[in-house]
Amino acid sequence: MVTPLTCVRGLATRLNERSSDYDALLEQVGKRDFVLLGEASHGTAEFYLMRAEITQRLIEEKGFEAVLVEADWPDALRLNRYVRGISQDSLMEAFGDFQRFPQWMWRNDDVRDFIADLYEHNADKPLAEQVGFYGLDLYSLHRSAEAVIAYLSRIDPEQAELARHGYACLDHHGDPFQYGRNVAFGLSRSCEEASVQLLCELINKAGRYLAHDGRLASDEQFFAEQNARVVVNAEEYYRAMFQARVDTWNLRDKHMTDTLTELHYYLRSQGGRGRVVVWAHNSHLGDARGTEMGWGRRQHNIGQLARQRFGHRRVLLVGFTTHTGYVSAARDWDAPVEHRWVRPSHEDSYERLFHRSGLDRFYLPLEGMYADPLRARLLERAIGVIYRPETERGSHYFRASLPQQFDALFHLDETTAVEPFDKREPWQREDIPETYPFGT
Numbered sequence: 001m002v003t004p005l006t007c008v009r010g011l012a013t014r015l016n017e018r019s020s021d022y023d024a025l026l027e028q029v030g031k032r033d034f035v036l037l038g039e040a041s042h043g044t045a046e047f048y049l050m051r052a053e054i055t056q057r058l059i060e061e062k063g064f065e066a067v068l069v070e071a072d073w074p075d076a077l078r079l080n081r082y083v084r085g086i087s088q089d090s091l092m093e094a095f096g097d098f099q100r101f102p103q104w105m106w107r108n109d110d111v112r113d114f115i116a117d118l119y120e121h122n123a124d125k126p127l128a129e130q131v132g133f134y135g136l137d138l139y140s141l142h143r144s145a146e147a148v149i150a151y152l153s154r155i156d157p158e159q160a161e162l163a164r165h166g167y168a169c170l171d172h173h174g175d176p177f178q179y180g181r182n183v184a185f186g187l188s189r190s191c192e193e194a195s196v197q198l199l200c201e202l203i204n205k206a207g208r209y210l211a212h213d214g215r216l217a218s219d220e221q222f223f224a225e226q227n228a229r230v231v232v233n234a235e236e237y238y239r240a241m242f243q244a245r246v247d248t249w250n251l252r253d254k255h256m257t258d259t260l261t262e263l264h265y266y267l268r269s270q271g272g273r274g275r276v277v278v279w280a281h282n283s284h285l286g287d288a289r290g291t292e293m294g295w296g297r298r299q300h301n302i303g304q305l306a307r308q309r310f311g312h313r314r315v316l317l318v319g320f321t322t323h324t325g326y327v328s329a330a331r332d333w334d335a336p337v338e339h340r341w342v343r344p345s346h347e348d349s350y351e352r353l354f355h356r357s358g359l360d361r362f363y364l365p366l367e368g369m370y371a372d373p374l375r376a377r378l379l380e381r382a383i384g385v386i387y388r389p390e391t392e393r394g395s396h397y398f399r400a401s402l403p404q405q406f407d408a409l410f411h412l413d414e415t416t417a418v419e420p421f422d423k424r425e426p427w428q429r430e431d432i433p434e435t436y437p438f439g440t
Contacts, residue, residue: 004353007373012362015410022054024363025318028408029062033264033275034306034315038282038406041383042102043328043337045418047320048110050410054318055277056117059131065272066132067118068260070280071098071106073230074143076135077223083118084130086216091116095421100139101334102385104420108328112421127215128271134263136256136280136302141176141234144227148198151224155209159201166194170235180238195235199228215270222266226259233258249299253284257305278302282319283382283398290404291380303405319406321381323355325415326429329387338426339417343389349379350402354411364409371403378402 002010015021029035035058039047058064069076075097081087082094089096091112098106115133122130145167152160169191170179182188202225210217233255240248264274278285280302288294288301306315324344328337345351354362366374380400381392388395402409420427 002373004373004376005356007371008354008357008364009359011370012357012359012364012411014359015361015363015412019053019057021363022057024365025054025408026057026061028365028367029058029316032314032316033273034260034278034310035064035276036278036280036285036303036306036315036317038280038285038317038319040282040319040321040381041327041329041342041387042105042281042385043340043383043418044320044322044325044415045110046322046412046415048108048114048418050320051279052110052114052117055114055279056121058275058277059121062275063273064131064275064277065267066134066263066276068134068136068263068276068278069106070137070256070284071135072100072137072140072143073135073223073226073259074140074147075100075106076133077147079115080133083115083133084122084127085119086127091119092421097143102330102337103422104328104337104418105385107421109419109421127219134259136259136278138230138234138237138252138255139176140227140230141179141238142170142174144230144234145170145195147227148202148224148231151220151227152202156205159205162201163198166198167191167231169194170231176234176238177241179235180240181242183239184242190239191235192232192239195228195231199225199232202228218270226262229258229262230255247297247299249301253299253301254305256280256284257302257309260302260306261309281382281384282321282380283384285317286319286400286405287317290402290406291400292398295399316408317406319402319409321351321354321409321411322415323351323411323413325412326417327383327387327415328417328420328427329383330385331388333386336424336426337420337422339429340387340389341430341432342383342387342415343392345381346379346393346397349381349397350374350400351381351411353378355413359411360413362411364411365407366403366409367407375401375403380405 037051078097079094082089095107149163183190237251268274284301285303287303293299303317327342329340377399379397
């Protein structure tokens with residue numbers, strides 16, 4: 001009988017910190033249109049670096065046309081304009097719209113280097129052949145509304161005035177949580193009908209707005225439509241936060257999958273193949289049906305929905321895990337980023353199994369019958385922007401069946417913290433407690 005440990009040692013390929021480390025993954029990609037690259041935390045340098053290296057090869061060798069990341073649409077759009085040479089920003093100025101917590105997810109050295117490389121890749125190419133950088137998320141309720149108005153002000157001032165009036169119901173001093181609470185408790189009117197109507201108007205008038213043909217004009221119309229979609233879905237999301245029996249996780253991941261879908265078909269409409277790389281957390285990209293998210297909580301995510309919409313043969317789900325090391329994370333929401341020590345993984349986890357293999361850093365394909373010994377439901381760690389090691393088992397672990405969750409995985413036994421642009425005093429390397437593992 002093949003044990004899980006024997007299975008890992010037999011299937012895994014050690015990494016040598018060379019470009020060839022990704023040869024097997026590129027072969028696994030084949031002709032798929034969607035490659036979803038995860039991360040076990042939002043603050044691990046190696047995850048960012050490896051995703052960047054894989055993405056560069058996907059662009060150069062497989063013709064991928066866009067990078068879609070777990071960031072807000074308008075924030076990422078400023079970087080998109082920079083990498084395509086259609087803004088006046090410097091490299092650092094292009095990161096200026098990432099002001100919402102957690103800034104370090106995108107305002108960090110590894111993302112900066114990737115954006116610089118993407119700019120160089122695009123520099124000698126016509127607009128239609130350039131690779132774009134876009135955001136998946138829906139938190140930018142007010143900023144997306146402002147972006148729609150700004151777009152309409154340039155091409156249809158009359159419609160822009162209607163948009164100002166329609167979006168006025170969102171005005172709660174720019175605080176989407178206050179908007180959602182006030183609507184949920186009947187203290188102010190909902191903006192649902194107005195936001196949907198404005199999106200419909202924007203789409204219906206696209207032909208007139210695009211009378212002056214050209215890729216740049218088409219892009220700007222698409223960007224505005226997507227901002228209008230963000231307003232529709234974010235309005236529902238913030239309203240649902242204060243309502244019973246509504247799973248806001250599902251609303252958010254459906255929006256992110258819809259964004260992937262819209263971008264795919266837009267790229268195809270412009271003559272491309274619609275091949276997209278996605279960067280987001282493992283919990284969003286690993287098929288939820290292979291985790292307790294789907295088993296007990298009936299939650300879905302991008303990985304599951306993408307497979308259901310496009311089919312397994314067109315979507316590759318890739319996870320990333322670590323055993324220990326350091327991470328950039330906060331102790332609480334909206335708290336400063338800190339340089340935190342990551343405790344060694346739980347005894348009953350996939351990460352500990354990988355550690356016991358002695359392979360250190362490796363690539364593990366999970367498709368096919370050879371990965372069946374890894375289907376046992378073990379723990380898997382997820383560190384987001386907040387890390388609470390004192391409650392780690394309850395705060396950061398969930399059960400999963402790895403081959404159902406991912407098509408492939410990269411494991412790194414020890415990892416380092418991503419370097420934020422904006423370090424405050426708490427961002428100092430945390431010492432390992434002398435009493436570990438016996439301390440509390």
